[in-house]
Amino acid sequence: MNLRILYFASLRDAAGRDGEQLDVADGNARAIYADLRLRHGFSMPAERLRVAVNGEFASWDRALQDGDEIAFLPPMSGG
Amino acid sequence: MLVDIPIEPGALTRALAQSDAGACVTFEGWVRDHNDGKRVLHLDYQAYAPLAQNEGARIVAEAKQRFAVRDARCVHRVGSLAIGDAAVWVGVSAAHRDAAFAACRFIIDEVKQRVPIWKNEHYADGESGWLHPDNTPVGAAEPR
Numbered sequence: 001m002n003l004r005i006l007y008f009a010s011l012r013d014a015a016g017r018d019g020e021q022l023d024v025a026d027g028n029a030r031a032i033y034a035d036l037r038l039r040h041g042f043s044m045p046a047e048r049l050r051v052a053v054n055g056e057f058a059s060w061d062r063a064l065q066d067g068d069e070i071a072f073l074p075p076m077s078g079g
Numbered sequence: 080m081l082v083d084i085p086i087e088p089g090a091l092t093r094a095l096a097q098s099d100a101g102a103c104v105t106f107e108g109w110v111r112d113h114n115d116g117k118r119v120l121h122l123d124y125q126a127y128a129p130l131a132q133n134e135g136a137r138i139v140a141e142a143k144q145r146f147a148v149r150d151a152r153c154v155h156r157v158g159s160l161a162i163g164d165a166a167v168w169v170g171v172s173a174a175h176r177d178a179a180f181a182a183c184r185f186i187i188d189e190v191k192q193r194v195p196i197w198k199n200e201h202y203a204d205g206e207s208g209w210l211h212p213d214n215t216p217v218g219a220a221e222p223r
Contacts, residue, residue, distance in 0.1 A: 008127055009197035009209040048211075052195070055129040071127055071195075077210035078124065078131075078155055078196030079108050079167050079187060 001026075001066035005036065009074045015040045029053070029070055030060040036072075049073055080135035081126055083158045086165040091154060100149040100172035104179040106187050108167040110160045114210075118203035124157045124166065127195040131155070138189045146182035148173040153186050155196055166198075 006019040015036075024032060029051045036042065051058055052071040064070070092105055110122050135153055142151050149172045156166050169186045173179040201207045 006127065008125055008195065009199070010211065012125070013209070044211075050195075052127065052130050055133065057130070057134075071130070073127065073130075073195050074197065074209070075211040076192065076195055077198040078126075078194050079191035 001064065001068075003032070003064060003067075004069040005032070006069065006071040008071070009077075010044070011040075011042055011072055011074055014042050028061050028064060029058070029072075032064075032070065033060075033072055044074060048075060080132050080153060080155060081128055082154055082156050084156075086154055086156055086168045088165065088168055088170075091152065091168055092170055095150045095152065095170050095172040097149045097172055099174060101174055102176040102179040103170065103172045104176070104183040105168065105170040106183050107165045108187070110162050110164045110166055112162045114200055117200075117206075119162070120201050120203055121162065122160045122166070122201070123199040124155070124160065125197045125199065126155070126157045128157075131194050131196055134194045135190065138186055138193065141189070142171070142182045142186050145185065146171075146173070147175075147178040148182045151182055151186060153190060155190065155194065157196065 003022045005022050007015045012018055030046055033046050050073045051060055052073060053062060054069050088107060095103055112119050139151050139153055151171045154168045160166055169183050171179045171182045198210045199207055
C-alpha cells in the first residue's frame with residue numbers, strides 16, 4: 001500500500017523534508033515509525049510522539065489502508 | 080482558529096459581546112524575548128493545520144459544555160513572529176466572571192497540550208530549536 005507520511009518540527013528538520021510517499025507491504029504506524037526513525041536518525045522514540053491518520057489522532061496499532069496520510073506529531077509547543 | 084496574519088484582539092473581543100453577558104475574559108500569549116536563559120530574537124510556529132483546526136474547535140466546544148459561558152473563541156497564529164507579537168488569543172464571554180475565567184484558563188491549557196502546533200525559537204547566539212513539552216529545545220537529530 002502507498003502511504004503519505006508527514007513530518008513536523010524537529011522531525012521535519014531531521015528528515016530534511018515535510019513528508020514523503022512510502023510503499024509498504026503492511027504494518028501499522030508503530031512499525032513504520034521505527035523504520036523511518038532508523039532511516040532519518042530521529043532522536044525521539046515513538047513513546048514521545050502522537051500519531052494522526054487522515055487528519056485525526058489515531059492509535060499506533062490501527063490498521064492502515066492504501067492512500068492513508070500518517071502524521072507523526074512531536075510533543076506540542078503552541079501557545 | 081489558525082491565522083497567518085497579526086491577531087487583532089479588539090475586533091475578536093467585540094465579537095464575543097451578547098446582551099446577557101456580564102463578563103468577558105481574554106488571554107493573549109505574546110512572544111517573549113527570552114526562554115530558559117537564552118535571548119530569543121523571533122519565533123516560527125508550524126502547525127498540522129487540519130488537525131489543529133479540528134482539535135481547537137473541539138476544545139472550544141468542550142469549554143462551552145463544561146462552563147456556563149455565552150461564547151468562546153480561540154485564535155492561534157502560525158508563521159514567523161516577532162518579539163511582542165500575539166501568538167495566541169482566547170476570549171470568553173459569560174453571564175458571570177467565574178465561568179469566564181475558568182473557561183478561558185481551560186481553553187489555553189488544553190490548546191497548549193493538544194493542538195498540533197510547534198514553536199521554533201531563534202536565539203541571539205545563532206542557534207535555534209524546536210520546543211517540545213518539557214520546554215527544552217530538541218535538536219534535529221542526536222548523534223548516533
